[in-house]
Amino acid sequence: MRGGVVPVAVLCSGIIRHKLASPKRIPEESAMTTPRADHVPTDTPASGAKDFPYDTRLDVRFPALTLIDVPKLASEVKHPWFNQTLCKVNDSVVRVGVVKGEYHWHKHDHDDEFFHVLEGCLLIDLEGRTVELKPGQGFVVPKGVMHRTRAPERTIMLMVENAGIIPTGD
Numbered sequence: 001m002r003g004g005v006v007p008v009a010v011l012c013s014g015i016i017r018h019k020l021a022s023p024k025r026i027p028e029e030s031a032m033t034t035p036r037a038d039h040v041p042t043d044t045p046a047s048g049a050k051d052f053p054y055d056t057r058l059d060v061r062f063p064a065l066t067l068i069d070v071p072k073l074a075s076e077v078k079h080p081w082f083n084q085t086l087c088k089v090n091d092s093v094v095r096v097g098v099v100k101g102e103y104h105w106h107k108h109d110h111d112d113e114f115f116h117v118l119e120g121c122l123l124i125d126l127e128g129r130t131v132e133l134k135p136g137q138g139f140v141v142p143k144g145v146m147h148r149t150r151a152p153e154r155t156i157m158l159m160v161e162n163a164g165i166i167p168t169g170d
Contacts, residue, residue: 052104055079056167062087070118074098074156088163095159095167102150106169111162113141120155124148133157 061084062068068086077098086094105125115122116138124131124139125148131139141147 052168054081054083054103054168057084058167060085060088060093064088070096070156070158074119083159083167086158089160091163092160093163095161097157097159098154099149099151099157100154103148104168105146105148107146108141108143108161108165109170110143111165112143113165114160115139115141115149116158116160118156118158120151120153120157122155122157123150123152125150 064087066087070086073084073096079098080100081103082098084096086096088094099122115124115133117133117135119135122133124133124141126141127146133139
C-alpha cells in the first residue's frame, strides 16, 4: 500500500507497540558520529549517504583469514544507526548493523537483502505487512520490494547482500 498509512501492532520483547507505518516517513535522528581514528574507511560512501542520518561504512573492514569479533565491534558503537561492511565473500558482503530507530522506505531494483538478528528485535515493514525478527531469525527481502527496517530497541544484525548494493536504495 505505497503512499498510504497502515496501522501496525507489533510484539517485541513481550511489549506490544502501535506504530503508523508510512512509506514516506524518514527517520528524525540526524546526529552523525566521527569514525574512530584507527579505522578510516577506504571506499566512498553510498550515493546520497550524506543526506541520511546513518553512519554507513562501505569499506571492507576485515580481510579473509581474519577473526571477526562482532560483539566487540558492537560494544564500541555509539551511533543510533550504524552499518559496517565486515568482509567480502565472493561477490557478496557481510555487514553488521547496530541500530535503534527506523530506516527510510526504499527498495533495491537488482539485489536481494538478507537480514539475520543476533540481539534485539528487528521489524521489517513491507507493503501490507510487518515481519518481526528475534535473535537467531533471518529473512530475505527480494529485489524490487519496497521495505524499511525498524528497531524498537538496540538491535545487532548481520546482513548479506551484493557487494555493489547501495544501502539507501535505488
